[in-house]
Amino acid sequence: MKDGLTIAMPKGRIFKEAVELLRKAGYKLPQEFDESRKLIIDVPEENLRFILAKPMDVATYVEHGVADVGIAGKDVLLEEERDVYELLDLKISYCYLAVAGLPDTEMNDVAPRVATKYPKVAEAYFREQGEQVEIITLNGSIELAPLIGLSDRIVDIVSTGRTLKENGLVEYEKIEDVTSRLIVNPVSYRMKDVFIDELVARLHEVVSYETGGLLKNENPTSN
Numbered sequence: 001m002k003d004g005l006t007i008a009m010p011k012g013r014i015f016k017e018a019v020e021l022l023r024k025a026g027y028k029l030p031q032e033f034d035e036s037r038k039l040i041i042d043v044p045e046e047n048l049r050f051i052l053a054k055p056m057d058v059a060t061y062v063e064h065g066v067a068d069v070g071i072a073g074k075d076v077l078l079e080e081e082r083d084v085y086e087l088l089d090l091k092i093s094y095c096y097l098a099v100a101g102l103p104d105t106e107m108n109d110v111a112p113r114v115a116t117k118y119p120k121v122a123e124a125y126f127r128e129q130g131e132q133v134e135i136i137t138l139n140g141s142i143e144l145a146p147l148i149g150l151s152d153r154i155v156d157i158v159s160t161g162r163t164l165k166e167n168g169l170v171e172y173e174k175i176e177d178v179t180s181r182l183i184v185n186p187v188s189y190r191m192k193d194v195f196i197d198e199l200v201a202r203l204h205e206v207v208s209y210e211t212g213g214l215l216k217n218e219n220p221t222s223n
């Protein structure tokens with residue numbers, strides 16, 4: 001969007017909280033946001049265009065500049081390593097990445113296997129631990145893997161812990177906390193700095209108020 005901002009929004013879990021946050025920041029988002037299945041929603045009164053993407057794809061749209069900014073889970077940013085700036089921790093959609101598996105089991109000595117939707121995160125984590133593992137990439141229902149003998153461990157998102165519990169699995173190590181972040185395309189940030197700084201300032205105010213504390217990233221361009 002030439003004179004305004006294009007924002008890539010993740011459909012699914014994060015969407016509702018992200019819309020709520022933007023509304024609290026004073027952006028008047030129409031009811032269409034709550035009920036439509038449209039993938040592009042223009043809000044001309046705010047000079048904003050929203051594109052609704054799969055959460056894993058948000059950073060791709062922003063890196064390629066078809067969206068100026070986006071909202072993405074830290075899990076996606078760690079996995080995708082896209083060329084985008086992370087401007088703000090929005091502190092929504094909290095969950096964490098963890099290693100899990102069947103209780104009281106050691107990893108196989110020879111060629112242990114780890115199933116995950118996050119191959120790069122898993123690979124890096126086990127490398128840091130000095131363990132050589134075979135990563136098996138799956139697209140969902142990761143908890144199935146140790147249950148049917150496909151892997152010794154999984155690396156997956158934990159939120160309430162219900163999925164692990166109901167499938168008789170236990171958490172072994174927490175890898176990283178995950179919240180949603182505001183990201184920006186570096187070129188857009190140069191060209192539309194006033195617009196983007198205002199968005200950041202307005203969201204920052206809401207997030208600080210809601211969390212009642214200092215943000216991790218007080219300097220918006222520090223990471």
Ligand SMILES: Nc1ncnc2c1ncn2[C@@H]1O[C@H](COP(=O)(O)OP(=O)(O)OP(=O)(O)O)[C@@H](O)[C@H]1O
Nearest residue numbers: 011012013014055056073074075093094095157159
């Ligand atoms: N319990 C959870 N499971 C997975 N993701 C979560 C959870 N809680 C918060 N999140 C955040 O939500 C994002 C995923 O959202 P969602 O589950 O809607 O997407 P998805 O799994 O990619 O979509 P789909 O299931 O349609 O493929 C993650 O990137 C993460 O940051």
Ligand SMILES: O=P(O)(O)OC[C@H]1O[C@H](OP(=O)(O)OP(=O)(O)O)[C@H](O)[C@@H]1O
Nearest residue numbers: 140141142156157158159160161162163
């Ligand atoms: O700790 P919990 O609250 O149970 O949440 C964690 C579960 O939610 C996610 O799966 P999702 O529902 O997205 O399905 P998927 O397995 O198809 O990715 C994640 O992959 C875990 O399986």
